[in-house]
Amino acid sequence: MTPPPAPSDAVAIELNAVLVALTANQPLVLTLEDGTLLPSGPFATEHPTLQSGLRAWVERQTNHPLGYVEQLYTFADRNRPGSDGRQRVVSISYLGLTRERLSAGARDPEWRSWYRYFPWEDWRTGPAPLIAGTILPRLAPWVDAGADAGNRRERQQRVEVSFGDGRESWNEDLVLQRYELLYEAGLVPEAKHPAADPVPGMPMRHDHRRILATGIARLRAKIKYRPVFFELMPPEFTLLQLQRAVEALAGRPMHKQNFRRLIDAQGLVEPTGASTAEARGRPAKLFRFRREVVLERAVVGSKLPLSRPI
């Protein structure tokens, strides 16, 4: 029962990073090689911890501090191609939020909107037409191709939960489930037996688009109970800019008055006193985040009918 840990066969540790920034209301992710790869590199042994290794490596590359880092997932499911099959790759992926972007217009590395990879995830101007127009019709034959009635029912249910009906009942957190569904149905080029005519959305090499989906899903879930979007904003910003930023991440439009009510109720920001003089109309007041509240906001809501302890 207690097998003493022994060295495995040859193993390479690889770090993958989903680095997110925001510019002009677009959620950006750092990519390499013409947008086909996420930044990744070997884990250098001189670093005491994985996070410090990642942080050092990213900051050296981008010349900007990494505001927030969070581990995403560890995969160990593939072998290094070209090796004799015993060289296993363990890839540990991270989500990182950063405020500034690298040299603009660079070709490699390049910041790209994540909606280029997941066009069906952008519901900011209403339901993504891609879903009702293309995805649901393409998924229908896959549902019908289920082995038996039970399998078909299960597939149907998965489609409904992930994509809804294409017009309402959209859950923006299910980014990974949606990608995996399309993968299984062979509708993305990365699939094992891809359809000749995949669904729109740029693919990536290896499992990098899957890792990106994991990162987006994690971030979308996180902003609901922790104000991590702090790390993506400039030091001063208007409330409308903040709203647009959250909308860019969540992929959904928000109700302006309610958004302000919420931000206000949580005491997340304070006015700097200054205003913008952007365009024609009334200038917007500038705000900054109140760093102090970050700690307080560790509180989360519960969905269980708790009793007050006696």
Place this chain on the structure above:
Amino acid sequence: MTPPPAPSDAVAIELNAVLVALTANQPLVLTLEDGTLLPSGPFATEHPTLQSGLRAWVERQTNHPLGYVEQLYTFADRNRPGSDGRQRVVSISYLGLTRERLSAGARDPEWRSWYRYFPWEDWRTGPAPLIAGTILPRLAPWVDAGADAGNRRERQQRVEVSFGDGRESWNEDLVLQRYELLYEAGLVPEAKHPAADPVPGMPMRHDHRRILATGIARLRAKIKYRPVFFELMPPEFTLLQLQRAVEALAGRPMHKQNFRRLIDAQGLVEPTGASTAEARGRPAKLFRFRREVVLERAVVGSKLPLSRPI
């Protein structure tokens, strides 16, 4: 910018498991070596994925299927003792839920209540007296020993967020934060410079108590939006047994009527028709879970002021 992945120096992959079961309203965790270790073992290269490796290994040991598996965290922060310092250990930890327990009364492996390791986490019969009686008084000097006023304020805030005032405002999800706070304050034996007289609660070797805290925290958070406690219950159970099970995990008492209202509203269970004939009074009806709803229940609630997409 794109360093080609290369094999690291010698690396050993180790799997750690937090295996949870429930008996007699106690949340149990599988331990080894007189309760000082979590089950762990090397990652065998013949397994295609990490999860299948863990699953196979656990099921071989316990002769019971593993109902639910979830990755917890990957640590790579220590070196194998006795090696030349280049042999790095990457430990990947998992949470697993299982329905049945291994041979009862066995000494090793042994199922133990997790509240032996974290006695302050059990608020089922009211605030854990340990907190107001011992922990808060012992943390006070640590707060006062902060380097400067700002540091002291930050420490004070961390104590308040993690432990509340010891009587109310308890957030049961912050298991890991609380353990880490005690660790930093030197109040657990595992700390780097432990106090001569640590706080009650059984320690573990290496960082295993930390991993256990991570698992408990994850499970407590999860049951609020996904009915994973399915996997811990016998095939048939009464609603009161179910309530006691959830209370055991959450470490808090619940309001009976509201608990039933919630279970009912979600359509999680259906009556089997049978009843128990346990003790004196009215027998309780037996229920079973409706497996069908697991998929549907992927829906989560949002805390952002979303607008209905146009």
Place this chain on the structure above:
DNA sequence: TAATTAATACTCTCAATGAGCATTAATGAG
């Protein structure tokens, strides 16, 4: 038949959420 245990039936309050309508404020273009 009474004690015992489990299960129900309701009610009430409070806070949060999603939504809508209307109005005020401060600019720059002309």
Place this chain on the structure above:
DNA sequence: CTCATTAATGCTCATTGAGAGTATTAATTA
């Protein structure tokens, strides 16, 4: 100077869910 333009506010309203409490009914066994 005034007017279109953009941003910000002020309110109201309905609905829902959570937390809590009181009282009553049901089915057993000692």
